[in-house]
Amino acid sequence: MLICVVGMPGAGKGEFVKVAREEGIPVVVMGDAVRREAERRGMDVGEMAKRLREERGMDAVARLVEEDVERELRRAGVVVIDGIRNPEELEYFRDRFGERSVIVVAIHASPQTRFERLRIRGREDDPDTKREFEERDERELGFGIGDVISRADVMIVNERVSLPEFREKCRMVIRAILRGDPDDLPGGFDHLRVPD
Incomplete structure (x- = not known):
C-alpha cells in the first residue's frame, strides 16, 4: 500500500511523515530525489523540479523514486510517499502499484500559516519574502x-491546532488506513474526515 501525502509547502507534510516513521512506516521523499539531482547538476531545487518535468515528462520524479518505493514496499508492505506534485505522478503510482493500493x-493550512511556518523552518529552498512564497506557491x-x-x-486540516494535536490527527x-481495506471504514476514505 502507498500512502501519498500531498500539500502545499509548509502545510505539515513533514510532521505527517515523522508520525508515519514513528508508526514504523518507511518514507520516500520525492523532494529528496529532486534535491539530489539539483546538487548533481549544480542547479536551484525549484528550477530542477521544473527542468526534470520538462525533460522527462510530468511523472519524472515519480519514476526517479520508483525503485526506492518498490524496495520499501517489499520490505514493509506499506510506504509513505511525500511530495507528489501533479496528477501524472499520482497516476503513475496508481498504474504501477494498483488503483486501490x-x-x-x-x-x-492557510497561506499565511504556511508562510510563517516556512520562515521559521528555514530550509535552504524556503522563501524569505512573501513574494518568494507566492512565486513558490504559483x-x-x-x-x-x-x-x-x-x-x-x-x-487533514492543520490550522489553529497545536503541534501535538495535529500529530494526533495524523x-x-x-x-485508520493501516487497519485494512478502505471499504471497511464507514463510507470509505472518501468520507473519513478527522475532526477539526
Whole structure:
C-alpha cells in the first residue's frame, strides 16, 4: 500500500511523515530525489523540479523514486510517499502499484500559516519574502498540486491546532488506513474526515 501525502509547502507534510516513521512506516521523499539531482547538476531545487518535468515528462520524479518505493514496499508492505506534485505522478503510482493500493492524504493550512511556518523552518529552498512564497506557491500550483489535493481520499486540516494535536490527527489517519481495506471504514476514505 502507498500512502501519498500531498500539500502545499509548509502545510505539515513533514510532521505527517515523522508520525508515519514513528508508526514504523518507511518514507520516500520525492523532494529528496529532486534535491539530489539539483546538487548533481549544480542547479536551484525549484528550477530542477521544473527542468526534470520538462525533460522527462510530468511523472519524472515519480519514476526517479520508483525503485526506492518498490524496495520499501517489499520490505514493509506499506510506504509513505511525500511530495507528489501533479496528477501524472499520482497516476503513475496508481498504474504501477494498483488503483486501490494508493491512498492520498492531503494536508491543508492557510497561506499565511504556511508562510510563517516556512520562515521559521528555514530550509535552504524556503522563501524569505512573501513574494518568494507566492512565486513558490504559483510554481507548485503550476505543476498541478491543486489537482492532486482535490483528489485526496483524506484531508487533514492543520490550522489553529497545536503541534501535538495535529500529530494526533495524523496518527489517527495513519492507523485508520493501516487497519485494512478502505471499504471497511464507514463510507470509505472518501468520507473519513478527522475532526477539526
